[in-house]
Amino acid sequence: MNALLDRSPGTVGAVRKKSRLKEISPVKVFSFILLLLATVLFIFPFYWIITGAFKVQTVATAIPPEWFPLKPTLQNWTDLFKNPVWRWTFNSFLIAFCEMIAVCMVSSLAGYVLAKKVFPGRKMIFTLFVAAMALPKQVILVPLFTMLADFGWVNTYWGLILPAIGWPFGVFLMKQFAQTIPGELMEAAKMDGCSEIRLFATIILPLLKPALGALAIFTFIASWNDYFSQLIMTRSTSMMTLPLGIATMQGEYTTNYGVMMAGAALASVPMIAIFLLFQKSFTQGITMGAVKG
Template sequence: MTGSAILSNILLFVFAILFIFPFYWIVSGAFKVQNVAVAIPPQWIPHEPTWDNFTTLFKNPVWKWTFNSFFIAFGEMIGVCLVASMAGYVLAKKSFPGRKIIFTMFVAAMALPKQVILVPLFTMIADFGWIDTYKALILPAIGWPFGIFLIKQFAQTLPSELIEAAKIDGCSELRLFYSIVLPLLKPAIGALAIFTFINAWNDYFSQLIMTRSTPMMTLPLGVATLKGEYTTPYGVLMAGAAFASIPMIAIFLLFQKSFTQGITMGAVKG
């Protein structure tokens, strides 16, 4: 192993420790009592670990919050993948006036902060009577510009000859999409599904604006409300944060390859 390779490995190890440390601090804090959690100097490893923080955490409707998070995340994931796969395929393989302009608008929308559209979006949701409902949290996210961009870039690599051959054989447009194009898009759809799920799970800002009642809260939002008016139960908050991170860690470990594919797909040129 060369000197540069050894140095690279050392730097990667150091950065890995730096990135992992906040998660370790959350997990260790989840097993500390309040006075130990805020003690200075800190107690790096709990001397007397306790489950009291998790007991206090689950006195709240945590399972309802967890269900809401999964329902919203899966709803967004299915909707985004369906819309993005159709829109991306059309933008990549169909010729029609204004196609480049429409795609440029999607790319520009990717750079638009969510806060910019918050007021008109909230007004529309309120006019529809959807405030504090699942529809308010799922439907506005279905037309995710990043998803359309990702699928479009991948769809450009599909063989046009195969699509033309299917048309010559008399395949209808709908069957062509579901029987030929959709299976070929599976790698891109898999990566997009993971990105969408994580984005929906962590979308604290939209959940905070669109929900009103405790039963409609998601897990990240519900955990944030555990902060007291005069005191902050750091151990309970850390227990909630550790519990909320479990699905994200599981998904990342199961689909690491799809994450890598999703990152590189956007660089594919048609």
């Protein structure tokens, strides 16, 4: 009889509830609170930009601040689109998209070769790629600008896209991920008469999809926010990118922060869209690529 009572639905539910309460430790509660605070901390600047885009100039710079626009206005967006914003957006998207495709293609090929092919100097080449990751872009900017000027590529799409194709981080990431591909799979494909090009296109490239998704996000965001290089390589207003064009709205003595925030909100939309598009493979590409070193 006692055994039957112990197995009643109420008793079983109480036991499960107690076990769940035991699993909620103070460490988990503290971790949850810490993550929640970090989330609010990272989201708040984006919230401030969005709300500031609908505030008038006097409210946007008021102290104490107005946390939510009580009298929202669209004047900031009207003033923003008085500039060639669509042209700047097109330039940013074209440059970032072309760099993303080119970097993924070149990095996947280079990473596969460095991970799976044996040839003299392979380790030295990979070491140079790793060392190049530590170099800031400003170090190579002067010789790069001189070379592009000799080619006549200053203030052109070629000069803005091609220097970013050989991104050392992309090669490093793809090489680390390609090392996780079983060599037996490649040997079996070659025994079946699969050529090298077909092996890479039909077997290796699909297996690299998670890493390619992560690399696509990194490349697009890095290119979209590459203010410094674009500032050096552009000369005309028609060749400006969106971040560069928004920066030119800042006056020498006064700045309309509402218009600036509207431009920043517009510039953040493509980055969010790219992340949401590739988010499924983002985490997998980062974690699996770190399995082997």
